[in-house]
Amino acid sequence: MQSACLKIRPWKFFEVLTSKPGPRACYHTRNGIYGYKPAAWKNKLDLGLRPKGPSTVASEAHCRLQAWINAYRQHGHKIAALDPLALQEPSTPPELDPARYGLSLEDTTSHDVSDFLQADAPSSLSEVEALLHKNYCGYTAAEFMHLKTEEERQWFAERFEKVHEEDFSSESKKELAIRMAKSQVFENFLAIKRQSLKRYGGEGSESQIAFFLQAFQQCADAGVEEVFVCMAHRGRLNLLIDFFGFSPTVMFRKIDGFTEFPSTASCWGDVVSHLYCSRDIDYNGHNLHVNFLPNPSHLEGVIGEGFCIAEVPHFNIGGTVHLIINNQLGFTTPEDRGRSSDYSSDIAKMNGNPVIHVNGDHPEEVVRACKVALDYRNTFRKDVVVDMVCYRLNGHNELDDPSMTQPIMYDAIKSKKSVPDRYSDKLVREGHMTEDELHTATTDHYNWLSNCLKDAETQEPEAFHLQGRWAGLHPPPKFRTSWNTGVDTQLLQYIGIKSVNYPEHFHPHPGVLRSHIHAREKKITAGSKLDWATAEALAFGSLLSQGFPIRISGQDVGRGTFSHRHAALVDYKSEDLHIPLNHMMNDQKAFLEVVNSPLSELAVLGFEYGMSIESPNRLVIWEAQFGDFFNTAQVIIDTFVTTGEGKWLLQSGLVMLLPHGMDGAGPEHSSCRIERFLQMSNSEETKIDTDDVNFHFCFPTTPAQYFHLLRRQMIRNFRKPLIIASPKGILRLPAATSSLSDMGPGTTFRSVLSDDAVNPSDVKKVIFCSGKHYYALEKERNDRQLMDTALVRLESLCPFPTMELQQELNKYSSATEYIWSQEEHRNMGAWSFVSPRFENLVGCQLKYSGRAIMGASAVGVGKVHKVEAELVIKEPFQL
Numbered sequence: 001m002q003s004a005c006l007k008i009r010p011w012k013f014f015e016v017l018t019s020k021p022g023p024r025a026c027y028h029t030r031n032g033i034y035g036y037k038p039a040a041w042k043n044k045l046d047l048g049l050r051p052k053g054p055s056t057v058a059s060e061a062h063c064r065l066q067a068w069i070n071a072y073r074q075h076g077h078k079i080a081a082l083d084p085l086a087l088q089e090p091s092t093p094p095e096l097d098p099a100r101y102g103l104s105l106e107d108t109t110s111h112d113v114s115d116f117l118q119a120d121a122p123s124s125l126s127e128v129e130a131l132l133h134k135n136y137c138g139y140t141a142a143e144f145m146h147l148k149t150e151e152e153r154q155w156f157a158e159r160f161e162k163v164h165e166e167d168f169s170s171e172s173k174k175e176l177a178i179r180m181a182k183s184q185v186f187e188n189f190l191a192i193k194r195q196s197l198k199r200y201g202g203e204g205s206e207s208q209i210a211f212f213l214q215a216f217q218q219c220a221d222a223g224v225e226e227v228f229v230c231m232a233h234r235g236r237l238n239l240l241i242d243f244f245g246f247s248p249t250v251m252f253r254k255i256d257g258f259t260e261f262p263s264t265a266s267c268w269g270d271v272v273s274h275l276y277c278s279r280d281i282d283y284n285g286h287n288l289h290v291n292f293l294p295n296p297s298h299l300e301g302v303i304g305e306g307f308c309i310a311e312v313p314h315f316n317i318g319g320t321v322h323l324i325i326n327n328q329l330g331f332t333t334p335e336d337r338g339r340s341s342d343y344s345s346d347i348a349k350m351n352g353n354p355v356i357h358v359n360g361d362h363p364e365e366v367v368r369a370c371k372v373a374l375d376y377r378n379t380f381r382k383d384v385v386v387d388m389v390c391y392r393l394n395g396h397n398e399l400d401d402p403s404m405t406q407p408i409m410y411d412a413i414k415s416k417k418s419v420p421d422r423y424s425d426k427l428v429r430e431g432h433m434t435e436d437e438l439h440t441a442t443t444d445h446y447n448w449l450s451n452c453l454k455d456a457e458t459q460e461p462e463a464f465h466l467q468g469r470w471a472g473l474h475p476p477p478k479f480r481t482s483w484n485t486g487v488d489t490q491l492l493q494y495i496g497i498k499s500v501n502y503p504e505h506f507h508p509h510p511g512v513l514r515s516h517i518h519a520r521e522k523k524i525t526a527g528s529k530l531d532w533a534t535a536e537a538l539a540f541g542s543l544l545s546q547g548f549p550i551r552i553s554g555q556d557v558g559r560g561t562f563s564h565r566h567a568a569l570v571d572y573k574s575e576d577l578h579i580p581l582n583h584m585m586n587d588q589k590a591f592l593e594v595v596n597s598p599l600s601e602l603a604v605l606g607f608e609y610g611m612s613i614e615s616p617n618r619l620v621i622w623e624a625q626f627g628d629f630f631n632t633a634q635v636i637i638d639t640f641v642t643t644g645e646g647k648w649l650l651q652s653g654l655v656m657l658l659p660h661g662m663d664g665a666g667p668e669h670s671s672c673r674i675e676r677f678l679q680m681s682n683s684e685e686t687k688i689d690t691d692d693v694n695f696h697f698c699f700p701t702t703p704a705q706y707f708h709l710l711r712r713q714m715i716r717n718f719r720k721p722l723i724i725a726s727p728k729g730i731l732r733l734p735a736a737t738s739s740l741s742d743m744g745p746g747t748t749f750r751s752v753l754s755d756d757a758v759n760p761s762d763v764k765k766v767i768f769c770s771g772k773h774y775y776a777l778e779k780e781r782n783d784r785q786l787m788d789t790a791l792v793r794l795e796s797l798c799p800f801p802t803m804e805l806q807q808e809l810n811k812y813s814s815a816t817e818y819i820w821s822q823e824e825h826r827n828m829g830a831w832s833f834v835s836p837r838f839e840n841l842v843g844c845q846l847k848y849s850g851r852a853i854m855g856a857s858a859v860g861v862g863k864v865h866k867v868e869a870e871l872v873i874k875e876p877f878q879l
Helices: 058-077 127-138 150-163 171-195 208-221 236-242 248-255 302-308 343-349 363-380 407-413 417-429 435-455 489-498 511-525 534-547 603-614 627-641 643-646 676-679 701-716 775-785 802-813 831-842 862-878
Strands: 002-008 027-029 032-034 141-142 226-231 277-283 288-292 320-327 354-358 384-387 550-552 590-594 619-623 656-657 694-696 722-726 766-771 789-794 795-796 817-825 846-852
Touching: 002 550, 002 722, 032 226, 141 363, 171 208, 171 236, 171 363, 171 417, 171 435, 208 236, 208 277, 208 288, 208 320, 208 363, 236 248, 302 343, 302 511, 302 603, 320 343, 320 363, 343 354, 343 384, 354 363, 354 676, 363 384, 417 435, 417 862, 435 846, 489 511, 489 534, 489 817, 511 534, 511 862, 534 550, 534 701, 550 603, 619 701, 619 831, 627 643, 643 694, 676 694, 676 766, 676 795, 766 775, 766 862, 775 789, 775 817, 775 862, 789 802, 795 831, 802 831, 817 862, 831 846, 846 862
Parallel strands: 226 288, 320 384, 354 384, 550 590, 550 619, 619 656, 656 722, 694 722, 766 789, 766 817, 817 846
Antiparallel strands: 002 226, 002 320, 027 032, 141 354, 277 288, 694 795
16 A cells, blocks of 8 residues: 655545434534534535525424435445445445434425425435435545534535536546556556566556546646655556656666666666656646655655644645555555554544545546545645555565465456556447557557667666756765855854844843843854854854755754754743844845744654755754654655665755763763764775765864854755754853854864864874763863873764874874774764774774763663763773
């Protein structure tokens, strides 16, 4: 079972409680029990089930009838003919029994509906029931009575009932038939020409073509400019060729083991079922830019969290249309064992989103479902789900034998004629097309595929990345680069003052006013002792002044987890928000977006990664509340952040801030797992450093270094993800401050920070370290007055700063001992990464100093932590 969704860029009613008929019926809402609801549907329904005359008070008989109609709207899907295999016979729910409402289909006198319905409505209860069956219990059904507002429920009922009366032109039917027939040709072509290929074909789910055909046409007609399609592998290759203009030649090359990218591209690629493209498509004169996104397998777990943030401010994109390609199995797991709910779509109900179920054997019904879904999305700008119940012909992949696990299901599947064949036969019988037209279309398609296959070995793929919004950016260089990220000091002073300005009648919190606003003003005026948050504000403000928008999201980012940032001020009396950096100048073009996110690292980080792909000139930052918390977003990091460029040539400038430090907070609030990131790096142990690594990992120790890192993300002419092990304990440490001159013209980020407190010729021992651990070592060294010991900081771990370290070591010609000191455990932190690189690249063997091996990232016993903390500080000076 898979899902696809369209992300389109912006441009329970009442239920009868009584179980037996009677003179009165009560209805319940979320707020309690009520009696009759007069004129409940406000005369808007197309069923014709509307009371006569201008009266606003409905009769008892009408209330009973309306309750029965609403029961069909709520429960009709339970007996709809949704399963193309018809493996289970649905049972009629008692809510649909007219007797439950004191109604009888045989009684034509006491309940004559003509007494209270419009003249164009059905004339008897039997006709009403037939119409309800047609609309709610056929090959298409809906769940919408749980929608949040009466307006939505009314709209949906009207639109859903109307769509059943809409027919299609002969030309549209013919186009659909030919499209599905061509898809069948493609699947058969691959089955014959590449028999060992796992293509995850769309046989059995061909009606998804009807969905996409209608969706794109409807989007184009509505003036939509851009559509994002996220889809798993079922039928993906077919859609790439038929809808998105992907070259069959390139696909065949990929199938045969060649790269899908030009030979000049530096990447490792991805499997054929993950291919993607971005194209302009013409629909009857309307241009639609469609982005068919890459498919990292098995990201279905994010769907629930995606629904969670769908209508949250700063994450609401104006609605997503979800298509469930529901083949009724999860690999080999049957539906009743794959979830706890009745439908795989039930997860949408937690947000009150509508669901349309449709039988995948009926492509025209799929078109109708798509029409309603797109109309709902465009009207209410909310998510909507189309659950297309279908099957898969050949098992999970074409090399499986599905009858080993689902013999009854596959016995039924073997006896079925394909959806394309059934539909084209129907159109031929009805005179919408001829067999010759169908034969010509399929033969031409087969011949085209054959010619493309012949060209596969010789035709070089064309470059298609770094276009559109990415035009002007370049592939990463094969060598290390340095960028002048300094800023005029007068501008920095101006930004610093503006970063804590607030309107005249705004009331800051007294504590914020004292410790943040007034304190920053003094530091900026003095130009020294600038802390971490101030440097960040200066980096933000300078980038905004250059036209780069900024978005920072995460839990508590406005205030900052450690109450250090206060990028968004809160009025102490009204709770109004004020973002000072968005009011720096009158003609400001770029702005800071501060997003206090829901408690979901997985969905939020996925959203931010997508934002970094969508907006390459926007600085996109995600901050974990504590560095450890990134582990709940590990799937996003593994499949997108650290591998996206290597697999798909998709650059990303995403910044991840992961507060890190062994400060006694226990196993889940200490470590950002530096070792995990370094293990995911493609930085080699035997080659000179280069910027062409899959991401940059830095562990800065000064606010100025952080300032330069943030600016470098936007200033340089390529994009790389940046993971920063950001501080906790040194956010306000007096020793960890910078001056405006450290950020002035000509300054830049330095991968290695030298020890300026010692004379290099006197040094006998060199201790290398990273992060806040440096300040503890520096204090210990100064307390011991060991001026023959140098402390050298690695600010960048990936790329590994080989040349800088070689130059540093050359300064200490008298040194005989070289130590790597870290506060993390030996099997964690940077030790296992830096050790072989020092030996192979720098020509220096290191001794280890730090915590011993442990299974958790930190102890949870305060006294033990204190002993460990003292040991890791003293040990490197005693070795």
